[in-house]
Amino acid sequence: MGFYLCRRLVEEFPYLNEGDLSKLKAILSSRKHLFEISRTISLGDFLFLGKGEKQDRGGEKMNITSSAFEAVIAAVFLDGGLPKVELFLDRFFDPFFEQLREKRIKINDYKSEAQELFQKVWGMAPIYLVDEEHGPDHDKLFTVVMVGPNNNKLVEGRGRTKKDAEQTAAKLYIQQLFPDKNRMDFDAFFIEFSEKE
Template identity: 30%
Template sequence: MTASSVARQLGHSFSDPLLLRTALTHRSFGIPNNERLEFLGDGILDCAIAAALFHRFPDLPEGDLSRLRANLVNQDALHQLAVGLNIGDALRLGEGELKSGGALRPSILADALEALFGAIYLDAGFLAAQAVIDKLYAPLLAKLKPGEFQKDAKTRLQEWLQGRKKPLPRYQLLEATGAAHEQRFEVACEIESPLLRTVGHGSSRRIAEQVAADKALKELTA
């Protein structure tokens, strides 16, 4: 997978190829890298998703819109999208990151995708970046059901158990690895009745708990 292949999948032809190359360059590779573009892309993504939700759900209050947006722009969502685009294969990484599996690391992939949004904005303006984001997020937006997804997975799991008079789940931190700025957490969600244990991973304990809760809820409702 090359940088140009990633651009084709995104549906944007870069007038300035340097922006594309920089967006796919991790700081471990050298300078220039994608850190500043990631900062810019984060803001572009927030705005584009806010606009998409505002128009798609005209009756939802601000709090519900904010929760929906948070679920769409978090690292887990970005990571999944980046994997679908095979961004990891096109990343320029330093030797250390290559050896340690940096091309698969969720935080690196999520940041690179945001950097690409920032690069598209600089290359062709906000409307071009918004069009790419709208296209990329269309399947996720189509699946949204505000009544269900405005609550996070832990809340929905708790309500499911309470509604059946079952004990509430317990969350146990199993492992925390990595440097302080790029830690990975492993958390177990344990339910007594019915007996169930799921494990979630994430860049924070909170995210790992949500992933574990979501897995538990899916098993319980399958």
């Protein structure tokens, strides 16, 4: 899938620099995105799960269904080779590329953007510290604090994973600095697309 996305991104957006292409590739190949794709074909309904995982609704879990989607890609490759994989993936990624072109979506990697701002202003990267963890292991909620120079607490973000909480904190920090900045949220983009399917 990585090869497919690299080729498509370079073909579709030859004017983007390497950093922006890498950010887009990371978003399109993320577990979250693959999970949204797997939901459009109800992949979780076709998984053979153990009794405990069935009771725990494993077919609706991001890690399980996104991994299953990757396994389907591997099966298509083994059965029909790279040309069949590309046709298979086109079905799922064509609408995303079309919307990326139409809406000229900006890349929302807030953590990288916050780091660039920090480097310019303070000559350092922001520090993210886990402030709180709530909930059972399979359904935790993390609170992360973004710390700046002199250990000043700047903002805090929450998320189901540490990475999500860090992205939320970075997003809030950027919004504090640039409250009128017009950006499209990729999460909203994915939700909007999946609702259309």
